[in-house]
Amino acid sequence: MQVDLEFDYEKNRVKTLAVAKANHLKMKEVLPNGKKVELQEIGEDGSPIYYETYSDDASQTSRASSLHTNGILDLDLDGLGMQVGVWDAGVALTTHQEYDVRATIVDGSSEIDGHATMVTGSLISSGIKKGAQGVAYRANVLSHDWTRDKIEVTEAAANGLLLSNHSYGIKTDRVPDWYFGSYIKVAQDWDNIMYNAPYYLMVTAAGNARHSGDNESPIFGTSADGFDLMLGFTIAKNGLTIAGSNSKIDNKGNLKEATVSAYSSYGPVDDGRIKPDLAGDGSSILSTDAIGNTSYDVSAGTSMATPGVTGALLLLQQYNEQLYGAYLKAATLKGLALHTADDVDAQGPDYKMGWGVMNAKRAAEVLFQKDFSTHISENTLTEGETFSYTVAAKGGETLTASISWTDPASEYINRGDLNNTTAALVNDLDIRITQDGKTFLPWKLNPKNPKAEATQGDNLVDPFERIEIPNANGSYTITVSHKNNLKELNQDFSLILTGVSLTECKINAPSRLALSNALDNQITLAWAETPDGLYEVQYRNENEEVWISEMVTSGIKEFKNLILNEDYIVRVRTFCSQNMASEFSMEYKFTFEGTDTFVGELDMNQVLNAEGAVDFSVFPNPAVHQINLNMVVGESAMYRIVSASGVELKVGPAKNEPIHVEDLASGLYILQIKDQEVYKSTKFYKN
Known part of the structure; x- marks a missing residue:
């Protein structure tokens, strides 16, 4: 795959340079607001495709802090020994005081970039400056520029890279309207990379184009509504696309309220898929800056929301490896994040913040409770087969079941058809829950009315499906099946259950x-x-x-x-x-x-707090002068009276006759009986 991508890149690079020269297009430029823009390639329709960073000037909180030392869960997760890739407009200032030696330039690029430095800081800053600590503050960043992103990610994923952060995307004001929401070759390429590297997950920013008015022909409404603004690899089925949110979290890690950030781009994808997938807090973030080794700046945007999620996902991979000795497949990690996200406003997903706000605390709890009150498994569905699993609900709670899978890249790509609704999904898996003849269906959205709330029904487009049953009680059967034929005759999938009693x-x-x-x-x-x-x-x-x-x-x-x-x-x-x-x-x-x-x-x-510690009793209780056993003991039985502080006070033979206690002070005591090889104990009070 890397060889194929190298060939495509070189071929397109020649075309790109030729078109740029013939049309007097700038290869790189810095806009008045400081954003960097670069001509990345020429689309199949001849459109120049420019990449831009997705941040604006403007503070952030991250619930991944729940996983840190002295966090709510006190798990001591910090990213130590973990690696995350960062691709951006340039590379990070690796000599910054916050990184020590944990940021490395991998691709030989010499163009130090402020945006890349801020993203890197949001991930791994050690916290020398208060408020600037990164989410995975002892992890390592592999820093690259975006020029050869697909080629370099392919090699890194083949070598075991688990996560990469991409806080950039196609510039929205320089492409025709049909690009918005379209599954184009760049989305196909990224899906193909993730399908062939099942432990690798791409995390990308949704973009900041809500009020740009750049899509004059959206799949719904008018450009003023802000829908249908996703572009390029943000549309890839297998990656995570992150919206920006303004969130308030209490001191116990609970989401109190959240709204989508004013700049954050909305979905849907033209085929109706749920994009963006999740939201992170990108409202205003203090992070490292490239001006100098001790410089910092504040920024906002989906660019800054994305590394908060990427870092949290890295900590979850670190945690799973600590608990179970292995990393999660990308589909499992993605499914876990979507399964545990905090729902916002109406129940179910939407086209503004996807499945809700990232909740790393809840995701870590689900990992910890595995096989007790949660279930996480990685399975394979073979063509023509059905997977079935029966489980008891944890009475009175919401039973939630999800399936997540890394889908093969679609053979269909859009080459210029406005708002084409052809589904990019290849292997259409289905989850259903049944009880006493009643069937529960997963959530789905309607791209023809993206303002409408989610409904339950047959989801035909998303490689993630979730069912929720409030106040579940009794036994339920979970079934996973598929429609049509499966490419390669099988499909790996991950099943996640919460609110169950296993x-x-x-x-x-x-x-x-x-x-x-x-x-x-x-x-x-x-x-x-x-x-x-x-x-x-x-x-x-x-x-x-x-x-x-x-x-x-x-x-x-x-x-x-x-x-x-x-x-x-x-x-x-x-x-x-x-x-x-x-x-x-x-x-x-x-x-x-x-x-x-x-x-x-x-x-x-x-002893006093142990449930069921009392094997027999004495009377009277409380006692004044003596106590009697309510059982018959053998001739060799011995008794022992111990104070509540553990001091032995009396020892003697237990002869089926009263034991005198008038010489004891008032208080609580333990009576032990040894009868042959059997030991029993009870407690009594002396008045």
């Missing part, structure tokens, strides 16, 4: 711990099990600080090779999925004396 496991600390079967060098610990539970047992010699940890699938664990007359501490916790775990149980301290082993001190706070 296990009967309860995240409660194990209770009713008991030691038994003491032998010469081993002893058995048992506890009450929970359905589907996995248990982590930790133990250590009291004289050592490091816990020895082992995982078991049942409520029993044998400890072998213990040393006589040594003191040990043991505790247990429940795992209901890879990450969803309870607190540890009460800590048992015991002295191993072979068959005479007896439980020692307990962590009293955990």
Whole structure:
């Protein structure tokens, strides 16, 4: 593919230079507002296609901070060891104090650009200047100019690049009206790159042309309505296109309100696809500037909204690798971002901010809760097959199901037909949810009336579909199928579910711990099990600080090779999925004396709070002079009374007769009984 793109580039470059010379076109220019414009290529219809940066002069907040050290989730995510590509009008000032050695010029370009430097800062600035810290502030940027963007991205993606940021696009006032919303060759090329590199995702700015009036023949209304302004690679099916928003976020990371920025370009795409896909806050951002190594500036626009989203996506890839040892496919990452976006105004997507405002906090929570209350899987649908999955709803919540896939590039490209509605979608997958004969359908939009709210129906154009069922209850069947034939006879897709209950496991600390079967060098610990539970047992010699940890699938664990007359501490916790775990149980301290082993001190706070820790009871309770057991014990049974602070106060034989407590001060106590190899405990009050 890289070789093919190189050939196309050289061929078009010759044509571009010839047309520019014959028509006295400038190859590069700097506009009065400081924007850089460059002639990139000549379109198939002969139109000169100019690239421009999508920013204007003007502060930003990013919810990706929820993932940082001391953030709301306190995940310590910072982008360390991660790489992100930046293509722009030029390259970043890599010597800026905010970057250290984490910004590298890859393509040999020597043209330092202020816009590229600001985008790079929004991604990786370390925060030497307060308020200028980037989203992934320890990541690395690979900086390039935009001249050979497709060729260079192809090579980088083949070498493992996960994300690239493109805060530029075709200049809207220099192309005919039919270009707007059209699936042209540049969109086809980018879709082809992403289809062949399934872990690579392109993130691009939607543009700032809302009030330009440059499209005089939009697919809906008039140019004053602001619809149908997407151009070039912003229309690619497989990438993420980012609108600008003005957002207010509370101190818990919740979106309080959001409106689309006044400059941000609207969709739809001519075939009705949902573009832009997401919104980021690009209202006013402090970032690095190229004037000097300590210079900064403030800017706004979809150019500045885009790196906020790109950086957040990079942190989510870092998080998934930490949790599960692998990166997400691009379709999964894109689907996760669209699935968890904060809806704005009416329910469902729109052609202004797509699926809503990026919510990195919620996306990280969905990753963490995987296989407990969320489901994320990467699957393959073979031609003629149907994928089915039955799940129980988490009662009273919204059940949300999404499918996302990287679609093959369309063989159809527009060559001059105004507002042609031919669908660019190649493999049309469908998601449906059924319950008791009722079928729930995904969201869709109507390009003939882009002001209308989203409806549920058969989505024929988008490579992402989402269904929401408010107040879901009971069991639901999710089905994924396809229409017509599948190119290559199969299609990979990602399935994301939230608001579901995937296990009967309860995240409660194990209770009713008991030691038994003491032998010469081993002893058995048992506890009450929970359905589907996995248990982590930790133990250590009291004289050592490091816990020895082992995982078991049942409520029993044998400890072998213990040393006589040594003191040990043991505790247990429940795992209901890879990450969803309870607190540890009460800590048992015991002295191993072979068959005479007896439980020692307990962590009293955990004993008193442990669900189900009481195995029997005593009466009267509260007691004044004595307590009686409500059970029969053997002749060799022993009792032990421990204070609430863990101090042993009384020890003696439990002879099925009253235990005197009149010598105890008023307060709460724990009574332990050892009857043969069984241990039980309860609490009582002394008046």
